[in-house]
Amino acid sequence: MAMEVQLDGVTLELVQGDITQQEGFDVVVNAANAQLRPGGGVAGAIHRAAGPELAEECKRYAPIEPGQAVITGAYRLPNKRVIHVLGPRYGLDEPSDELLADCYKNALKLADEHGLASIAFPAISTGAFGYPVEEAARVALRAIKAVAPTLKSVKRVRLVLYSPKDLEAHERALRELLG
Numbered sequence: 001m002a003m004e005v006q007l008d009g010v011t012l013e014l015v016q017g018d019i020t021q022q023e024g025f026d027v028v029v030n031a032a033n034a035q036l037r038p039g040g041g042v043a044g045a046i047h048r049a050a051g052p053e054l055a056e057e058c059k060r061y062a063p064i065e066p067g068q069a070v071i072t073g074a075y076r077l078p079n080k081r082v083i084h085v086l087g088p089r090y091g092l093d094e095p096s097d098e099l100l101a102d103c104y105k106n107a108l109k110l111a112d113e114h115g116l117a118s119i120a121f122p123a124i125s126t127g128a129f130g131y132p133v134e135e136a137a138r139v140a141l142r143a144i145k146a147v148a149p150t151l152k153s154v155k156r157v158r159l160v161l162y163s164p165k166d167l168e169a170h171e172r173a174l175r176e177l178l179g
């Protein structure tokens, strides 16, 4: 465990790892494309691990808008559900910070509405969509903190960072947020 804090009744963890290997988490979040198709990065990995049934189910919810979240089955992933969000393309979908915050807030609310207890996120928009990781980390953590007091069912939130550098950026942002 890299870093773990209590935030308004929710346990928040930062770890380095792979979003497709989050055993014990009810939900994993997909950094999707608007068409909810298998792509590169997180979306490619999630669809590969889940199997073709995931793309089939996704067809009925596409297209989605930046900031929006939709929920599907998880198929061969070790989780109950997948929540797909469309992050903003940095500098193109504006205001990027609000749209990125909406991804986290809407995913958390959707998980809560479905009575799910734990959710793991990748660093949405920080790959193909070009969001600088330091900035994205601050937006993500502020959004989680803002929604945490309203959550009834969600008790555990994990951010899964792919590289040690991304993990460090999130650890710095979390220390800054906590003061």
Ligand code: AR6
Pocket: 017, 018, 019, 020, 031, 032, 033, 034, 037, 038, 039, 040, 041, 042, 043, 044, 045, 087, 122, 123, 124, 125, 126, 127, 128, 129, 130, 131, 160, 161, 162, 163, 166
């Ligand atoms: N587990 C955790 N994090 C990962 C993994 C993984 N298996 N693979 C990559 N990352 P991205 P976006 C990190 O590009 O920026 C896709 O092609 C990665 O290092 O997956 O929201 C979709 O189809 C980066 O820090 O998502 C869309 O078109 C972060 O996850 C588009 O890319 C997000 O990278 C979405 O772009």
